[in-house]
Amino acid sequence: MKKRNYLFIVNPEAGSGHAQQVWPQLRHWLNEQQLLYSVHFTQYPHHEYQLAQELAHYLTSTTILVVVGGDGTLHETLNGLHHAGVQVTIGYIPCGSGNDFARGANIPADPLAALQKITTTTDPTTLDIGVFYEKTRNITAVFTNNLGIGFDARVVHQTNRAPSKKFLNKVRLGISSYVLLAINAFFRQRAFQLTATIDGKTQTYERAFLVTTTNHPYFGGGVPIMPLAKMNDGKLDLVIIEKKSTLKFIWLFITMLLPGHRYLSFRNFHHFQANQIDLSTTSSEFGQADGEVLNSDPFNISFTLSKQQFLI
Numbered sequence: 001m002k003k004r005n006y007l008f009i010v011n012p013e014a015g016s017g018h019a020q021q022v023w024p025q026l027r028h029w030l031n032e033q034q035l036l037y038s039v040h041f042t043q044y045p046h047h048e049y050q051l052a053q054e055l056a057h058y059l060t061s062t063t064i065l066v067v068v069g070g071d072g073t074l075h076e077t078l079n080g081l082h083h084a085g086v087q088v089t090i091g092y093i094p095c096g097s098g099n100d101f102a103r104g105a106n107i108p109a110d111p112l113a114a115l116q117k118i119t120t121t122t123d124p125t126t127l128d129i130g131v132f133y134e135k136t137r138n139i140t141a142v143f144t145n146n147l148g149i150g151f152d153a154r155v156v157h158q159t160n161r162a163p164s165k166k167f168l169n170k171v172r173l174g175i176s177s178y179v180l181l182a183i184n185a186f187f188r189q190r191a192f193q194l195t196a197t198i199d200g201k202t203q204t205y206e207r208a209f210l211v212t213t214t215n216h217p218y219f220g221g222g223v224p225i226m227p228l229a230k231m232n233d234g235k236l237d238l239v240i241i242e243k244k245s246t247l248k249f250i251w252l253f254i255t256m257l258l259p260g261h262r263y264l265s266f267r268n269f270h271h272f273q274a275n276q277i278d279l280s281t282t283s284s285e286f287g288q289a290d291g292e293v294l295n296s297d298p299f300n301i302s303f304t305l306s307k308q309q310f311l312i
């Protein structure tokens with residue numbers, strides 16, 4: 001194996017400072033192993049997008065770009081590379097609060113174990129990543145986890161805006177603030193009309209509430225929205241949950257948190273696997289991609305798949 005050159009992008013704020021805390025441990029191990037590396041710390045939100053674009057000029061065949069942060073840091077980095085038009089093998093060390101990508105890709109939750117795996121694995125694994133084109137705003141971007149429209153996206157908007165999030169995370173009460181915000185979002189979100197064209201077949205849902213195009217089973221920090229989704233099957237999974245009554249929706253959501261995946265057979269739960277998905281809404285809805293906020297206009301969005309190599 002040729003000597004690798006590891007380029008690290010570290011978001012010190014990820015996981016409410018977790019990435020900053022673990023970096024010295026990772027650095028110690030890199031030095032001990034005498035590995036060749038350089039490190040770039042993000043300094044402000046979305047800086048990793050810009051860093052990835054700048055670093056794109058310095059990538060060689062022996063470079064591994066290692067992202068240390070949460071799902072948002074990985075999302076922004078991959079989009080920076082995508083928009084720069086470059087391909088590089090990625091390593092990912094989960095240090096966020098949700099870490100759904102790591103869960104979906106079976107990456108160790110322990111940052112040092114994840115680093116050891118990256119540096120000792122010889123052959124990269126090719127995984128699917130989602131690509132979306134939002135026609136109203138003329139945006140093309142990639143996502144590793146999911147793109148949500150409706151309820152889950154409203155929760156993300158409210159969570160990211162909440163001034164208390166960081167403090168509550170620090171005192172380990174983040175989960176309670178999350179639950180309160182989710183309840184608040186639930187009562188504010190209205191059912192909306194969604195038109196979905198799935199591999200050429202069009203259908204309209206009058207009472208869509210949560211619409212997620214996903215690449216792997218998890219969203220929202222470990223909730224198995226689609227346990228059948230696989231990151232290497234060359235397909236995207238689309239989940240549409242309709243809200244026909246408040247009680248039915250709440251019951252479905254509760255069964256999502258319980259073993260057995262009973263919700264998969266509920267009548268207000270729709271699941272599709274496809275290569276090409278088009279979605280449109282007539283109303284302005286909240287959107288999120290990998291936990292990063294999208295504007296809340298009516299959606300007119302197309303999805304396809306791309307591939308990315310990871311050391312996992």
Ligand SMILES: Nc1ncnc2c1ncn2[C@@H]1O[C@H](COP(=O)(O)OP(=O)(O)OP(=O)(O)O)[C@@H](O)[C@H]1O
Nearest residue numbers: 015042043044045046070071072073096097098099
């Ligand atoms: N130095 C920084 N200061 C503040 N925010 C930053 C900084 N660097 C990056 N960010 C932003 O922090 C946001 C959150 O990062 P990320 O999603 O990785 O962590 P998280 O929210 O703790 O984890 P997860 O998404 O897994 O729950 C991203 O939008 C990212 O652009």
